[in-house]
Amino acid sequence: MAEKFDNLEEHLEKFIENIRQLGIIVSDFQPSSQAGLNQKLNFMISGLQDIEKCRQQLHEINVPLEVFEYIDQGRNPQLYTKECLERALARNEQVKGKIDTLTKFKSLLVSELSKVFPEEMAKYKAIHGEDAPS
Amino acid sequence: MTEMFSTLFGSNEAQGPPGSSLGFGPGKPPPPMPQNQVAMAGQIPQQLGDEGPALRKPGAMNEPFYLLRELPGTVGNELTGNTNLITHYNLEHAYNKFCGKKVKEKLSNFLPELPGMIDCPGTQDGSSLRSLIDKPPVCGNSFSPLTGALLTGFRLHTGPLPEQYRLMHIQPPKKKSKHKHKHHRPQDPLPQETPSDSDPKKKKKKRDDDPDRKKKKKDKKKKKNRHSPDHPGLAGSQPNSNSLR
Numbered sequence: 001m002a003e004k005f006d007n008l009e010e011h012l013e014k015f016i017e018n019i020r021q022l023g024i025i026v027s028d029f030q031p032s033s034q035a036g037l038n039q040k041l042n043f044m045i046s047g048l049q050d051i052e053k054c055r056q057q058l059h060e061i062n063v064p065l066e067v068f069e070y071i072d073q074g075r076n077p078q079l080y081t082k083e084c085l086e087r088a089l090a091r092n093e094q095v096k097g098k099i100d101t102l103t104k105f106k107s108l109l110v111s112e113l114s115k116v117f118p119e120e121m122a123k124y125k126a127i128h129g130e131d132a133p134s
Numbered sequence: 135m136t137e138m139f140s141t142l143f144g145s146n147e148a149q150g151p152p153g154s155s156l157g158f159g160p161g162k163p164p165p166p167m168p169q170n171q172v173a174m175a176g177q178i179p180q181q182l183g184d185e186g187p188a189l190r191k192p193g194a195m196n197e198p199f200y201l202l203r204e205l206p207g208t209v210g211n212e213l214t215g216n217t218n219l220i221t222h223y224n225l226e227h228a229y230n231k232f233c234g235k236k237v238k239e240k241l242s243n244f245l246p247e248l249p250g251m252i253d254c255p256g257t258q259d260g261s262s263l264r265s266l267i268d269k270p271p272v273c274g275n276s277f278s279p280l281t282g283a284l285l286t287g288f289r290l291h292t293g294p295l296p297e298q299y300r301l302m303h304i305q306p307p308k309k310k311s312k313h314k315h316k317h318h319r320p321q322d323p324l325p326q327e328t329p330s331d332s333d334p335k336k337k338k339k340k341r342d343d344d345p346d347r348k349k350k351k352k353d354k355k356k357k358k359n360r361h362s363p364d365h366p367g368l369a370g371s372q373p374n375s376n377s378l379r
Contacts, residue, residue, distance in 0.1 A: 082232040095215025
C-alpha cells in the first residue's frame, strides 16, 4: 500500500522538479537553451504518462473533501487529521459521560422503586438479575 | 400512582391468555382495553416495529411486566461510547503524533520542498482543488511526445521575462531551524541558469549578502531594462534581434 504512494510521490517530485527547471530556462531564455527546453517539454509529457500509470493502482483510495478545503486555504492537511481525532475523542468522552450518568440513574431508580414496590421489583430483578449490567 | 400501576396489571390479566399481553408483535393489533384504561393507554407508547433491542419472549415468567426488552449491552459485545475507541482501533500512536505535538499551520511546512507560493489560498490564482472537482479536466486522451514540427511553436524570445510574470521562483523565506535538512536534488545538466535560480547552496550564500545583493540587483535590472527589446529608447538600436519564428 505504501509502495503505491511512494511510487506516485517519486513521479510527482520528478515532474515538479522538471517544471521548476523549465521555468528557470524560460525566465531568462537564450538561443542555446532551445535544445534543453525541448528536452524538458518532452520530459514533462513522459512525466504525465508515468503519473497516469499510477492512477490505476490508486483508484480505490478515497480522500475526504474537507482535506481539499484545508489545502485550498494553504493550511496543513495534518490539521484535519488532528481535528478529527480530537473531535472523536471529545464525542467519545461525551457519550461515555451520558452512559455513566444513565447507569447511575438506573441504579438509583431501581433502589427507590424497590422501596415503593418491593414485590414487583423483586420479580423484575429475578427476570433481569442474570443479565443486568453493573 | 400505586393504584394506576396495579389496576393496569389487573386489567391485562383479565383480558385473555397469559401470553397475549406479550404477543404484541408487528402487525398485530393491541388487545382491547376497558374504557377507564383508555387514558392510560394513550400515555403508554406503542411498541410497534423494530425499535431498539428485541422484545423478550412472551411467557408467564415475565408477568406482571409486558413489553420487556433486553437490556442494551447484554446482547453480545456491542461497541459503545463506554470503551475508548482510540485504543480499540489502535490509534494511540496516531493520536500522540498529531495531538501530542504541535502541528504547524501552513501548507509549506507539510510540503517544504514544493516551489512557489503554496501558502496563499488557491482561489487567488485559480489553482484550487475545488475548481478541479467542479470542472474536471478532459481525461482519456493519451499523451504523445511533441514532434519537431510541434516544437517549433516553443521557440522563444531571448532575454528575461517581464516583471509581472516572475512569480514562480518567489518562495517564502524559510525560517532557520535547528535541524538542518540537506536537500538532495537531482543534479540534471542545465543549459544555462540565471544567477537568481533557486539552488539551495546559492540561496544560503545569497541570504548573507542581503543589502549588497539588493544594490547589485537594482543595478542589473537597470542594465537589463536598457538592453531589453521592449525598452522604448532602444528601438532599432540592436543589430541582432531574435524573433519568434
